[in-house]
Amino acid sequence: MQSLVSHDRVWIDKQTPEVFHALNSVAAAVRTAAAAVDLGRAVMELVNVRVSQLNGCAYCLDVHFRAAREAGVTTQQLAVLDAWQRSPDLYSDQERAALVLAETVTALPGEADIEREYAAARQHLSDDQVSVLIWAATTIGAFNRVSIMSKHPVRVRKEN
Numbered sequence: 629m630q631s632l633v634s635h636d637r638v639w640i641d642k643q644t645p646e647v648f649h650a651l652n653s654v655a656a657a658v659r660t661a662a663a664a665v666d667l668g669r670a671v672m673e674l675v676n677v678r679v680s681q682l683n684g685c686a687y688c689l690d691v692h693f694r695a696a697r698e699a700g701v702t703t704q705q706l707a708v709l710d711a712w713q714r715s716p717d718l719y720s721d722q723e724r725a726a727l728v729l730a731e732t733v734t735a736l737p738g739e740a741d742i743e744r745e746y747a748a749a750r751q752h753l754s755d756d757q758v759s760v761l762i763w764a765a766t767t768i769g770a771f772n773r774v775s776i777m778s779k780h781p782v783r784v785r786k787e788n
Contacts, residue, residue: 637779652772665756669699672721675730676760676768677701679707680733685772685778687780692768724741726761733765 641648662672671773673696680688708715712727718747719727732742750758774780 637727638681639779639780641774641776641778648774651712651767651774654763655771658668658760658767661756661760662764665720665754665760666762667726667760670696670701672764673699673701674705674719674723675726675764677706678712678727679730679765679768682731682770683769683772683776685775687775687784688768690771693729705767722754722757725749726757726774729753729758729761730765733762 659672673692676692677689680692681758692727693706697703702718703763708718712719716724725748728745730743732749736742737745746758749761753761
């Protein structure tokens with residue numbers, strides 16, 4: 629198999645495309661499931677951006693910042709997303725619950741913290757929504773790792 633390398637990294641999405649296609653299928657299933665349980669695109673993109681922030685994935689931040697704006701997330705919400713807990717008026721109960729769950733899935737803190745954050749999220753989310761959001765955070769986390777380990781570049785664009 630030919631090596632597809634970016635600088636000193638293998639682009640694993642190109643090197644093993646069948647696995648990357650499977651991951652894309654999971655992401656598509658998550659989007660379909662989210663729509664079915666009334667989790668709007670804006671909530672899902674907030675999760676994608678927040679998990680990508682926590683994981684430090686520049687490529688995914690670039691992609692999902694734009695997707696979030698297209699989904700109706702405000703520039704202000706994105707600007708303060710790293711401090712969302714200190715800005716409760718900017719986010720709905722559902723958005724805050726989704727963010728708590730996404731951060732918990734990403735960080736996997738100790739069991740007591742998981743129980744506390746999970747319980748907080750369930751106050752505003754159905755069981756189906758909790759399930760979809762856990763899948764969403766898990767899936768974007770996988771994409772973050774693919775992009776970070778492949779060293780996918782962020783292409784410079786002119787601002788609109």
